[in-house]
Amino acid sequence: MDLEKLHHLFYPKSIAIVGASTNPLKPGGQPLAALLSAGYPGKLFPINPRYTEINGLECYPNLKAVETKIDLAIIAVPAQDVPGVLQECGETGVKTAIIFSSGFAETGEAGKKLQEELLAVAQNYGLRFAGPNCLGIVNAPAKVMANFAVSHHPEKVIKENAYAFISQSGGFGTITYAEAQKQGLGAQILVSTGNAADLDFTTFLEYIVRHTGVKAVAAYLEGVKDGKRFAQVADEALAKGIPLIILKVGKHQVAAQAARSHTGSMVGDDDIYQGFFFQKGIIRVNSVEEMLPLLSLFADGKLPQGNRIGILSSSGGGSVYLADLCTDAGLEVVKLAPETCRKLQENLPAFITAGNPVDLTSHAMMEEGILKNALEAVLADPAVDLVLVYFNVAGEPTRQIIGQLEATYRKASKPILCIGWSHNEEDHLLAQELMRKAGIPHTLQVEHGVKALASLAHYSRHRRTLLESQEAPRLSPGTGNPAVEFLSGLGYKELSEREAKKLLELYGIPVAREEVARSPEEAVAIANSIGYPVALKVLSPDILHKTEAGGVMLNLQSPEAIAAAYDQIMTNARSFKPEARLDGVLVAEMIPPGRELILGIKADPTFGNCVLVGMGGIFVEVMRDFAAGIPPLSQEEAASLLRRLKGYPLLEAFRNQGPADLDSLLAVLRQLSRLALDLEGKIQELEINPLIVGEQGQGVKAADALILLK
């Protein structure tokens, strides 16, 4: 889309407020008052036939009466009047609008109709709008307070171009924005999407990532319409190094879905989102408390090389506590170099041994220079990637200590997070304010501060590997693709195991050797060619779970055993489902035992075909151990999908087993992701269960496969 249009929304040279009010508590009054008090430098046009003047500005009866071209119209009139106003916007060449008014799709069918009317008018004139039923937009550095919920506190904005916050809930967004301001972590940009009839979450995100220069984007998300567009924007943000920090709600609102495959029936909407976030390096948070320290740290723009942390603490007890929290969060409380310890020891009382955490003792905090010297020593240690400083101040030295901290922070290329604290309320507030002004990342949330450092380290590493990693090449979709042709030749939706395996083979996924036998004699002949032992499996488009039907016999060692098994399988299948069409049995090679995994594809309404992987058997069934990814999967994305499994350690060497053949497994995952893309919209479910993974160099084999078409 034409994102340039959104410049008029975020950086308008002229704003009209339709439904302007003199009451600063009303939706039509609040933005006017806020724009004026913020010192908005563009032109402002209150529109209201009942006034000739508001707050010293000339008030116009309607948009037509304004001679200047309007970049942005804020619309705060009753719902039924909005289509008319929007029509007038179109006729007078207004470029963008924000519709505060509620009473649209959120209220039911009639409102939905009215909302569709808005969209039709806007599209007719090429006008883009936010809302309806939204709280508007803030662009603090441009002094655009086009909203009716939050006030402008430039002194509470964390720093220029720090971060944007997009919210799909007006009330919740406001709470978060205000709480962030209170902590001195105010956003540069706030967007309330409201009903998103025209401009939606992804569009705002795309614009912000591409055009505003913010260092991070935070969001409250209920869901997107088009997962693939979201994925593209997420890729762009990752490439630009703009982290996305998302509070996604609706975790437990699982739409009831019938599914035939094991994985299919277990994977919910949120599992797919979770997989998507992980894969794209999006930082998911579960609470506002978790989000805020992240913003302070991520908006600083420094990325660590690794996860090795140095901790300075003015409390001995605190240092053990912090070391615990860091280790729990996945940070390594690294051993400092002897040279660092030597430098530290000069600063410390004799009975304290310099180590990591550095116990500065409360005594040491009463003198200037001690914290600074210790911090510089730890920053200079090549083993340290990032630093946590936990200190308390009181009285006279507060300003000096934080002044020195600022100087050290400015020179440092490694990320630093400060938790500065005082028993004395006055010094406490002073310390926070000094750190905010200095732009030093700081928080009072110890637990979430540590988690934020861990997220930063994880993001940094994850981003590096993701960007280095290659995407899987894919076949062209549509006709000409042999897989598509193969499927189009079928007249039914449930593929036989044989057909399913054929499809996998088209993508180079190794399947167990097997051939169809229509009599005991044929079965024996095939076994003679494949070699003993073999397995026999019933072949029927009407029997999906063959084991339950008594349709599988394993490890058959002789012609006699094969002949007997053939007859038994036929008898079992007939009694299991008398109406089933029986096409014979598959005679299959027995694969040497190995790790068993389940691979699958599931069609998701938001993200399209997703790739699933789980450890086999009890792990996936009893422990719900699987991970979801969005195709295409790069080498690293496929690898990280595996690493997310609880049972991942089972793929490493243990006891007498060597490590699993990860190269072959990753290749299959990436091929499966190609298949998922190529057959988008065609596959309902696909499951390879099990995929048998040999030890290193021994390859993998799909022992069984199930495919349902749409």
Add this chain to the structure above:
Amino acid sequence: MDLEKLHHLFYPKSIAIVGASTNPLKPGGQPLAALLSAGYPGKLFPINPRYTEINGLECYPNLKAVETKIDLAIIAVPAQDVPGVLQECGETGVKTAIIFSSGFAETGEAGKKLQEELLAVAQNYGLRFAGPNCLGIVNAPAKVMANFAVSHHPEKVIKENAYAFISQSGGFGTITYAEAQKQGLGAQILVSTGNAADLDFTTFLEYIVRHTGVKAVAAYLEGVKDGKRFAQVADEALAKGIPLIILKVGKHQVAAQAARSHTGSMVGDDDIYQGFFFQKGIIRVNSVEEMLPLLSLFADGKLPQGNRIGILSSSGGGSVYLADLCTDAGLEVVKLAPETCRKLQENLPAFITAGNPVDLTSHAMMEEGILKNALEAVLADPAVDLVLVYFNVAGEPTRQIIGQLEATYRKASKPILCIGWSHNEEDHLLAQELMRKAGIPHTLQVEHGVKALASLAHYSRHRRTLLESQEAPRLSPGTGNPAVEFLSGLGYKELSEREAKKLLELYGIPVAREEVARSPEEAVAIANSIGYPVALKVLSPDILHKTEAGGVMLNLQSPEAIAAAYDQIMTNARSFKPEARLDGVLVAEMIPPGRELILGIKADPTFGNCVLVGMGGIFVEVMRDFAAGIPPLSQEEAASLLRRLKGYPLLEAFRNQGPADLDSLLAVLRQLSRLALDLEGKIQELEINPLIVGEQGQGVKAADALILLK
């Protein structure tokens, strides 16, 4: 011990301050100033030969000059002078002391000696003391500010008899106490244990639980000396319904320990603490942020009947968010009764459908009565056990709304947690203050607030089941106990499998049938009596892991196979360890396959013999899936030990397997806990690996066992 003495420490009628100072910032000046400003009602005696008067009080040159009997002496003099002062305390009949002075065991060997001197003096006179190197004690309702770190803010104490806070770190304790006060959650009692030369953590805890009437105890804990005493006090607290909320640090400080058994080598000190906390219903927190909302809720004293939560929210977005957090925390966002929905609907705009969470909408919050009516409706619903109220207020209705909330809260028997919020800083502070005064549990930490509700529900349920559950009866320890006698007859530390199983049999733990054969012929004869198939296992006190030595052959079906296996095992064992004494082979029954678990005992330096249980094979080895418990185990404690395993679902019915024989498994766990108690100090490690657990009614069997004595 004679806890009565501690009354003089917490409720002293007279206090002497040795080393009293006119400077309120000095350790000798701060308590004097704090006691005076708090209005301490007892008698105060500053002691300092340099003054005749301090703060209007007569100052004495030494304790002997005071004619009144002193209940508590606060000692704030240099370390080297402390033994002399304590001696004087003893001579003048001072009952208790608090020693602020540092320079003792925390500084090294010389300090340790000095500390021992203190203890000797005190014991000589029957005087009890806190410290040295501590920050002292606060008992706010009694106005005893016997500390030099925190100030008295009676208006910040959450409520009378709310909770006590015990800290093993002075600095950290102070930070936490001050932060709690800032949130209006100040403790009644604060104890800084310091070096705990005499009065230690457990003693303080015992006194507080037994004698102070607090509703909860919070603590910062690095470790206790005697786990068994701690366990007794924890049991007492549980029985009295005084929850213990503990921030235990040093999680990752694992003392390097050599161990022979699988579980033994994996279980660290903190795993044992974790098991202990879980077993005794102690709420473990990982951060101060997590602790504070718990205090607000637990100090209220209301326990819910279950975990079914009703949520009221004035933000639609917030309500989805809260439902997610509640579900994640293990609370059930329950469906409300039709009658409740009907009552709610009367209060809500037509386009909102009444459900749980109740979306009150921000509009509804502007009118009085709406929140109150909705809250009463939800409280009256029999399906609801506890309630979360998330609301924002602004302007005029703030006082009225919270006033109504208070009235409803007072009538309610179900726990309520409020998160009340305003964009407007002034209303925000007002709302917090009104809720504090009203005693309504409230927090601004949404995530941890929800976790606190979940902890409350869990504590309530866990406490009920623990109190209902019976302890395992145990044999008497010491001589006369056949197990002790059996062990005392052995001259070596590593028991053979046969001996180990014999010991288990003494406790009624079923073991696989087996007999010793010293020749192939004997082996065949035994197999003929046990029945085929059998397993052969090498019998040698010098070979612990038999499989690795090639000393195990399974599933032998015939006399020929047995004879061959016998010879093979002997050959393997000789080449594995030529110097090993070979006593023949065990001919053992083959146990039908079942779930495999590992059970064990480990001697812990703090808690003594602990019971360990893990899912067998890969679960315990690769995934570190085990849980630790402190004997004796009651039925419920044993059951909850199992439920803590990640692989617990494997014990339930799945696929074609019925549920595991939990009754037999629990019986074995409880018997093992008896054994652990009876043989305290005698066993170094014990491991049953595997314990094969059949389906319901089929029993369990120890297939192999390993015991190392101390």
